[in-house]
Every structure is written in C-alpha cells, then in structure tokens.
Amino acid sequence: MDDLLLNQFLLLGAxxxxxxxxxxxxxxxxxxxxxxxxxxxxxxxxxLIAFGALWGxxxxxxxxxxxxxxxxxxxxxxxxxxxxxxxxxxxxxxxxVAEMKG
Amino acid sequence: MVAQNIFFYLFAGAIxxxxxRVVTTNNVVHAALxxxxxxxxxxxxxxxxxxxxxxxxxxxxxxxxxxVLFLFGIMLTRAKLGRDQDLTNRHWATGAGTALLxxxxxxxxxxxxxHWKQTPLPADTRLLAVNGSNTxxxxxxxxxxxxxxxxxxxxxxxxxxxGAIVLARKD
Numbered sequence: 630m631d632d633l634l635l636n637q638f639l640l641l642g643a644x645x646x647x648x649x650x651x652x653x654x655x656x657x658x659x660x661x662x663x664x665x666x667x668x669x670x671x672x673x674x675x676x677l678i679a680f681g682a683l684w685g686x687x688x689x690x691x692x693x694x695x696x697x698x699x700x701x702x703x704x705x706x707x708x709x710x711x712x713x714x715x716x717x718x719x720x721x722x723x724x725x726v727a728e729m730k731g
Numbered sequence: 732m733v734a735q736n737i738f739f740y741l742f743a744g745a746i747x748x749x750x751x752r753v754v755t756t757n758n759v760v761h762a763a764l765x766x767x768x769x770x771x772x773x774x775x776x777x778x779x780x781x782x783x784x785x786x787x788x789x790x791x792x793x794x795x796x797x798x799v800l801f802l803f804g805i806m807l808t809r810a811k812l813g814r815d816q817d818l819t820n821r822h823w824a825t826g827a828g829t830a831l832l833x834x835x836x837x838x839x840x841x842x843x844x845x846h847w848k849q850t851p852l853p854a855d856t857r858l859l860a861v862n863g864s865n866t867x868x869x870x871x872x873x874x875x876x877x878x879x880x881x882x883x884x885x886x887x888x889x890x891x892x893x894g895a896i897v898l899a900r901k902d
Contacts (some may be wrong), residue, residue: 633735633736633739633779633780634746636841636842636845636846637739637743637870638776638780639841639845640841640842641743641746641747641776643779643837643841644746644747644750644834644852645746645747645750645769645832645848646833646837647830647831647834647837648747648750648751648753648831649750649754650826650830650833651826651829651830652753652754652829653826654822654823654825654826655754655787655819655820655822655823655826655827656754656818656819657818657820657868658759658818659808660759660801660804660805661753661754661759661762661818662810663753663801663804664753664762664763664766664801665753665754666767666836667766667770667793667797668750668753668766668769671769671770671773674777674785674789675773675776675777676783678777678780678782678785679780681761681780681782682780682782687849687865687868687869687872688755688872689782690785690869691749691869691872691873691877692864693782693785693787694785694795694869695776695786695880695881695884696787697785697789697792697793698792698884698887698888699748699798699884699887700790700793700797701797701888701891702887702888702890702891703891704797704800704801704894705800705891705892705895706891706894706895706898708800708801708803708804708895709894709895709896709898709899711804711808712804712807712808712898712899713898715807715808715809715898721808722817723820724820727810729901
C-alpha cells in the first residue's frame with residue numbers, strides 16, 4: 630500500500646472499458662454511443678501509459694498520443710454520419726436504423 | 732508514495748462514478764458534462780504516471796475540442812434537452828450482463844497474470860526523463876523513431892476532416 634501498482638491502473642482501465650461497452654450496447658441515442666466509444670479509448674490509453682511507465686519506455690506515451698489523434702478523427706466523421714442520419718430520418722434513434730437487419 | 736495512492740483512488744472514484752453516469756443518465760447534455768469529468772480525471776491519472784505531455788494533450792484535444800464537437804452534435808440533432816426516458820433501449824440488461832461478464836474475465840486475467848502487488852511502477856517520476864522532462868523525450872521520439880507513423884496520422888486527420896465536411900455539407 631505504498632507504491633503505485635500496475636494492477637491499479639489495469640483494473641481501472643478494465644472498469645472504464647466495461648462501462649464503455651455497456652454504453653455502446655445499451656444506449657439508443659447515436660451521440661451517446663459515440664461518447665461511450667470515447668470511454669473505451671480512454672481505458673486503452675490508461676493501459677498504454679501504465680505499461681509505458683512500467684517498462685520505462687516512451688512508446689506508451691507516443692501511442693496514447695496517436696490514439697487521441699485517431700479519436701479526434703473518429704468523432705469528426707462519426708458525428709458527420711450521425712448528422713446525415715438525422716437529416717434523412719429526423720431521428721438519431723439507433724433502434725430505427727435497422728434496414729440491414731436480416 | 733501515500734499521497735500518490737490517495738490521489739489515485741480519489742481520481743479513480745471520480746472516473747468510475749462519472750463514467751457510470753455517462754452511460755446511465757437520462758439527460759444528453761449531462762452525459763457530455765460527466766464525460767468532461769471522466770476525461771479530466773484520466774488526465775490526472777496520466778500526471779500520476781509522469782506523462783504530463785499526454786495529460787496536456789488530453790485536456791486540449793478532448794476537453795477543448797471533442798466535447799465541443801459533442802455539444803454541437805447534441806444541438807444539431809435537436810436532442811431533447813432535459814430528462815428523456817428513451818435513451819436506453821429495451822435490451823439494456825443483456826448489455827449489462829455482457830459488460831459484467833467481460834469485466835469478470837478481464838479482472839481474473841489481470842489479477843492472475845500480473846500478480847497482485849508484485850509489479851510496482853517506477854517510484855522515481857523522472858525515470859522516463861532524459862532532458863529533465865517527459866515532454867522532451869516524447870518530442871524527440873515522435874520526430875525520430877515514430878516519424879513515419881506521425882506523418883501518417885496527420886494525413887489521416889486531414890482525410891477525416893475532409894470526409895466530415897463532404898458528409899455534413901448541405902447541397
């Protein structure tokens with residue numbers, strides 16, 4: 630109970646990841662699903678930084694920066710798609726977007 | 732060391748509570764604001780792990796830019812402001828079961844593989860530093876070892892922004 634442990638950060642990342650997975654599965658509003666994906670990406674970033682600190686390597690930080698950049702690109706394109714769905718059907722309810730369901 | 736642990740649990744509690752509220756709240760704008768709390772607390776964890784440049788980037792890019800994009804998305808899709816009971820679908824219990832099962836598997840694997848309390852992080856927060864700060868090491872590394880991935884990421888960002896404009900443009 631004196632040093633910071635790797636397990637602390639890995640378990641925190643696991644909790645955050647699972648909350649994000651729950652949000653992706655359970656939410657109906659497309660914007661909220663995108664927010665849950667951000668939770669998942671942040672969980673991955675915590676793991677990357679924690680392992681980088683464990684091995685004394687800078688690669689964890691660099692990869693976390695790349696993940697942040699890709700997350701920004703993903704949110705931009707994702708919100709544009711959500712906006713397009715809203716413009717075409719006046720709703721962002723994902724339960725209504727089921728044309729490709731078998 | 733004790734202070735680090737106190738702040739770890741403080742911010743971990745803030746992360747878990749706020750993330751839970753992000754996925755359960757009935758108000759879309761509140762979800763975005765709780766997401767700010769999650770992202771700020773994650774930035775605090777990065778500082779605990781001596782990655783101050785990533786923490787600053789997290790605050791600038793996530794809290795400064797991505798949250799604003801989310802608020803624009805909420806506004807432009809005219810989500811109902813205030814409470815909305817329709818934000819969670821009928822099969823939320825299946826989602827909760829899947830998430831709990833996933834957490835069980837991951838927690839077992841993590842505790843089993845990285846035996847509890849046997850992998851301390853470097854106590855010296857300057858262990859990573861070469862030129863006195865982590866930031867200098869990150870920038871050296873980005874512009875030498877990771878130069879090609881860095882350029883590819885910038886092209887990906889450009890392509891994504893052009894794609895977003897093409898998708899969202901009215902014509």
